Amino acid sequence: MNFLNQALLWGLAAVSLPVVIHLLNRRRFRKVPWAAMRFLKVSVEQNQRRMKLEDWILLLVRCAMIALLAFLMARPVMEGLSGVPGSKVAAAIIVDNSASMGTRENDSTRLARAQEAAHAILSGLPGGTSVALAGAFHAHEASNDLALVASRIDEISQTDRHADLQQSLEGAARSLKGQAASVKELYLVTDAHAPEWGNFAALEARLREIAMGVKVHLVTVGAPVRSNLGISSLRPAVTLPSVDQPFRVDVDVTNHGAVSMSAVPVKLLVDGQVEGEPWIINELKPGGSQSATLYASLPSPGYHRVTVMLEGDEMPFDDRRTVVMNAREKVSVLLVDGDPGQEARDSETFFLRHALAPVPEEEQADYPVQPSIVSVSDLGGENLDQHHAVVLANVADVPLGFADRLASYVEAGGGLIIFAGGNLRPESYNTLLHRKHGLLPITFSPDGEAPAEPRRAVPTETNPLELDGDLLAGVMFRDALGLEAGDGEYRPALRYDDGELALVESEYGRGKVFVFNSSADLDWNDFAIRPAFVPFVNRLLGRIIQNRENGLNVEAGQTLRHRASAALAGRPATVYEMRDPEALGYLTTLSEGEGSSVLEFDRADRAGAYQVAIEGEAEPVLFSVRPSERESNPEVLGSQQLERLGASVELFRWDSDSNKGSFGKERKGAELWWPLLLVVIVFAGIEIVLAQWFSRSK
Amino acid sequence: MDAETRKLLDPRAIARAEALGMNARFIVEGYMAGEHKSPYRGFAIEFAQHREYAPGDDVRHLDWKVQAKTERYYIKQYEQETNFVAHLLLDGSESMKYGSGEISKLEYGKMMAACLAYLILHQRDAVALGIFDEEVQEYLPRSDNRDNLFRIMDRLAGFEPLRGTRLAPVLHGMAGQIKRKGIVIVISDFFDDEEELLQSVQHLRFKGHEVIMMQVLDPCEIDFPFTGNVEFEGLEDLPIIRTRPSQIKKSYHREFEKFRERLRSDVERHQCHFVGVRTDQPLDEVLANYLTFRKSTAG
Numbered sequence: 001m002n003f004l005n006q007a008l009l010w011g012l013a014a015v016s017l018p019v020v021i022h023l024l025n026r027r028r029f030r031k032v033p034w035a036a037m038r039f040l041k042v043s044v045e046q047n048q049r050r051m052k053l054e055d056w057i058l059l060l061v062r063c064a065m066i067a068l069l070a071f072l073m074a075r076p077v078m079e080g081l082s083g084v085p086g087s088k089v090a091a092a093i094i095v096d097n098s099a100s101m102g103t104r105e106n107d108s109t110r111l112a113r114a115q116e117a118a119h120a121i122l123s124g125l126p127g128g129t130s131v132a133l134a135g136a137f138h139a140h141e142a143s144n145d146l147a148l149v150a151s152r153i154d155e156i157s158q159t160d161r162h163a164d165l166q167q168s169l170e171g172a173a174r175s176l177k178g179q180a181a182s183v184k185e186l187y188l189v190t191d192a193h194a195p196e197w198g199n200f201a202a203l204e205a206r207l208r209e210i211a212m213g214v215k216v217h218l219v220t221v222g223a224p225v226r227s228n229l230g231i232s233s234l235r236p237a238v239t240l241p242s243v244d245q246p247f248r249v250d251v252d253v254t255n256h257g258a259v260s261m262s263a264v265p266v267k268l269l270v271d272g273q274v275e276g277e278p279w280i281i282n283e284l285k286p287g288g289s290q291s292a293t294l295y296a297s298l299p300s301p302g303y304h305r306v307t308v309m310l311e312g313d314e315m316p317f318d319d320r321r322t323v324v325m326n327a328r329e330k331v332s333v334l335l336v337d338g339d340p341g342q343e344a345r346d347s348e349t350f351f352l353r354h355a356l357a358p359v360p361e362e363e364q365a366d367y368p369v370q371p372s373i374v375s376v377s378d379l380g381g382e383n384l385d386q387h388h389a390v391v392l393a394n395v396a397d398v399p400l401g402f403a404d405r406l407a408s409y410v411e412a413g414g415g416l417i418i419f420a421g422g423n424l425r426p427e428s429y430n431t432l433l434h435r436k437h438g439l440l441p442i443t444f445s446p447d448g449e450a451p452a453e454p455r456r457a458v459p460t461e462t463n464p465l466e467l468d469g470d471l472l473a474g475v476m477f478r479d480a481l482g483l484e485a486g487d488g489e490y491r492p493a494l495r496y497d498d499g500e501l502a503l504v505e506s507e508y509g510r511g512k513v514f515v516f517n518s519s520a521d522l523d524w525n526d527f528a529i530r531p532a533f534v535p536f537v538n539r540l541l542g543r544i545i546q547n548r549e550n551g552l553n554v555e556a557g558q559t560l561r562h563r564a565s566a567a568l569a570g571r572p573a574t575v576y577e578m579r580d581p582e583a584l585g586y587l588t589t590l591s592e593g594e595g596s597s598v599l600e601f602d603r604a605d606r607a608g609a610y611q612v613a614i615e616g617e618a619e620p621v622l623f624s625v626r627p628s629e630r631e632s633n634p635e636v637l638g639s640q641q642l643e644r645l646g647a648s649v650e651l652f653r654w655d656s657d658s659n660k661g662s663f664g665k666e667r668k669g670a671e672l673w674w675p676l677l678l679v680v681i682v683f684a685g686i687e688i689v690l691a692q693w694f695s696r697s698k
Numbered sequence: 699m700d701a702e703t704r705k706l707l708d709p710r711a712i713a714r715a716e717a718l719g720m721n722a723r724f725i726v727e728g729y730m731a732g733e734h735k736s737p738y739r740g741f742a743i744e745f746a747q748h749r750e751y752a753p754g755d756d757v758r759h760l761d762w763k764v765q766a767k768t769e770r771y772y773i774k775q776y777e778q779e780t781n782f783v784a785h786l787l788l789d790g791s792e793s794m795k796y797g798s799g800e801i802s803k804l805e806y807g808k809m810m811a812a813c814l815a816y817l818i819l820h821q822r823d824a825v826a827l828g829i830f831d832e833e834v835q836e837y838l839p840r841s842d843n844r845d846n847l848f849r850i851m852d853r854l855a856g857f858e859p860l861r862g863t864r865l866a867p868v869l870h871g872m873a874g875q876i877k878r879k880g881i882v883i884v885i886s887d888f889f890d891d892e893e894e895l896l897q898s899v900q901h902l903r904f905k906g907h908e909v910i911m912m913q914v915l916d917p918c919e920i921d922f923p924f925t926g927n928v929e930f931e932g933l934e935d936l937p938i939i940r941t942r943p944s945q946i947k948k949s950y951h952r953e954f955e956k957f958r959e960r961l962r963s964d965v966e967r968h969q970c971h972f973v974g975v976r977t978d979q980p981l982d983e984v985l986a987n988y989l990t991f992r993k994s995t996a997g
Contacts, residue, residue: 026927029929030926030929031928031929032930033795033796034931034932034933035793035932036793036887036919036954037932037933037936039950039953040939040941040950042949044939046949051941051942051945695944697945697947697948
């Protein structure tokens with residue numbers, strides 16, 4: 001015999017209550033002085049034995065009644081007994097809706113089969129059963145309304161996410177633990193897709209634990225997959241996407257299936273329109289990968305969807321991948337020259353300007369990056385908001401008013417790059433940009449001395465600029481200002497070979513800041529005339545521009561975080577899935593972030609493009625979601641693994657024709673609270689009658 | 699000034715005694731006003747002798763037979779007009795302290811004794827008062843002087859019970875002590891040994907006394923209306939009894955009624971009067987009922 005509310009067995013201690021009350025009553029007497037004692041004495045002597053006996057009988061009845069009540073509330077369950085009214089079943093049904101469940105099977109999908117199985121499970125449950133239904137990612141509250149649960153089963157939709165089944169099982173086990181029922185059942189309806197079982201041994205052990213108090217059923221659906229080609233990578237090779245500037249798109253396709261695939265066309269689409277000729281994969285053997293380069297261009301400024309797709313296998317979720325790109329007509333960069341020199345070639349910004357626009361003079365007007373050079377004295381009349389980035393090149397002092405404008409500009413999403421040099425006065429930067437505004441996460445050392453030997457720069461482990469270490473190896477750095485960690489957070493991007501910081505990256509509001517402690521000209525290094533300089537400068541700029549689009553491409557299930565202007569905080573926004581224009585949008589609200597507003601969206605379960613319409617903003621924001629790469633492996637649990645699981649859980653291969661109505665046949669176990677309640681009522685009646693009978697005058 | 703005199707002059711004692719006297723007078727005169735006849739004729743009604751008529755005598759008492767024989771007017775004189783002695787014996791034991799309402803049995807008994815003393819002295823008969831528990835604690839020898847009334851009241855008012863009851867030795871003692879035949883009125887709850895009590899009553903009867911036993915009981919002693927858990931504390935150093943009265947009520951009633959009936963029948967068997975009184979009964983009503991009863995039985 002088990003108890004559903006075992007803790008309430010402590011209520012048995014309440015049996016002592018009638019005894020305590022009886023004892024207390026025996027001590028609590030109203031005192032009456034009395035003269036006619038002899039008659040009283042005779043009467044008491046005549047009745048004493050009877051009164052004692054009556055007291056004992058009443059006490060026993062009351063104690064028994066309370067003991068039965070405590071027993072009843074602990075909800076005893078007799079195993080192997082069935083047909084007792086009032087017995088309850090609690091069930092949890094997990095329907096796996098991870099990406100692999102979208103695998104095609106004839107005219108159906110694995111998910112559709114799983115939903116059929118879930119309906120069959122539901123129909124096998126007795127009325128009044130409390131059912132907690134969950135997908136692989138979202139769980140519903142337990143409900144006794146089986147019709148509602150049935151409609152929720154139909155609402156479970158396919159995702160392109162990777163499921164963590166252990167997490168789903170824990171949630172279901174928790175839900176069942178919180179319910180009081182004589183029979184607890186957990187159904188996991190899944191395709192037994194091996195990647196979702198992760199650490200099989202750990203999951204098996206956990207299932208065994210859960211199965212100690214819960215009847216666990218593993219219901220498997222789906223046949224083994226033979227063919228699965230998947231787009232394993234889609235990389236637009238452009239730092240600054242610009243209008244009508246063709247760019248390269250690198251695509252990797254992998255054969256995850258068990259058969260060779262041949263003559264598979266891979267198409268590239270921009271905003272749904274096919275671009276160019278498809279790439280035909282002649283033959284791809286199982287486990288093999290092929291890469292191809294496709295070309296695309298963005299037709300207009302703003303957000304565009306660049307999609308690569310293929311067709312013809314059983315697992316469709318990884319056959320299509322989209323990235324969102326924001327095309328800009330022109331990127332304007334303001335170069336502030338702190339050391340103009342006598343001739344153009346001597347100026348501090350000479351190499352920077354050419355690195356940013358590495359085209360002949362006559363083509364510069366059409367080039368997407370438009371650098372403009374000003375001296376410090378001309379900064380007063382410059383409207384910073386017109387520029388995507390500001391570069392301070394060996395500027396001695398930051399003018400007070402300019403420092404304030406610069407901080408506001410970066411906070412609103414602008415970019416700042418600082419190159420050091422012999423003119424730069426550390427105290428001015430440290431005071432205004434570090435201490436006053438916190439714009440610089442580090443400080444410059446005031447008394448830096450040139451190293452004895454020239455140094456080389458190496459990318460850090462994270463290498464956020466994806467710099468080529470070999471190219472950098474040829475650059476000699478003779479001098480640099482020292483950088484010291486300050487109050488702000490930063491990421492090192494480059495270090496010298498002696499470990500000293502060379503380049504740090506940090507965020508400020510919606511903007512980004514780079515601090516490079518060597519010069520942009522040839523005074524302290526020969527970087528500007530090395531091949532590494534042009535990609536270095538362009539990637540700095542690319543990082544600044546991309547910073548605004550950070551989070552526009554996420555994996556299914558990840559939370560989208562998009563930073564927008566601080567003025568939009570509190571505005572409602574609607575997120576639409578673009579491939580299904582009929583689908584309802586998700587409503588959300590932009591929250592207040594540090595110097596910006598933040599849109600967070602955690603319901604991106606399907607791969608593809610999503611559009612975010614923010615109230616009051618004319619242009620919608622696009623972002624893309626890629627399917628989980630871990631789902632592409634079609635492997636399912638082997639027979640040996642299933643056999644091991646069968647030791648602790650009930651295995652069920654779902655076949656809609658043959659095993660409909662099979663669920664729940666073996667259900668046994670009955671609650672005894674109903675018969676116990678009747679006994680308690682009978683005892684209560686006996687107590688009332690006896691109390692009346694015994695207290696009558698005799 | 700001796701202690702007795704001091705006690706008499708004690709303003710509180712005087713006030714108490716006067717209050718008792720006033721109450722007794724109020725009760726008796728109230729009764730008399732309603733009756734319009736001499737109430738105290740009821741106590742001794744035997745013919746005694748003739749006396750020559752004198753102006754002012756009640757013509758109703760003229761003996762017309764003697765007048766017819768002797769042509770002289772004679773008035774019939776009855777024993778009542780002779781000085782009879784009433785011995786008022788009040789039980790002042792601790793059991794008489796019990797009172798569920800405003801008045802205890804002892805207070806009721808005191809009032810009753812005071813009323814009777816007033817009545818008797820008012821008809822110029824003699825009254826002796828004894829207050830007893832295990833023995834006689836207060837005794838005022840017989841006197842027909844109305845001025846003695848205040849002393850009676852004072853003794854009654856000032857008495858406080860301290861001991862248990864032993865009726866039989868007291869009554870035996872009184873039987874031996876009282877020389878002249880009289881009326882012995884015992885006011886008590888008679889919670890004592892019944893057999894011994896009856897022997898002592900028999901002793902009084904043997905000595906020629908008329909015995910009137912007035913049993914004073916509290917309503918709660920008769921009705922036993924208690925509920926819940928009650929600890930009964932014996933008033934005469936008896937051990938406490940804890941019980942639930944509602945569960946023994948019938949049994950108690952049975953025992954108590956048996957006692958009262960036994961006492962009544964035994965007392966009446968010895969040609970004594972037995973009067974049962976509840977302390978919630980108006981005293982004038984009790985006295986009037988009893989005196990009316992006596993008058994009717996005297997013929």
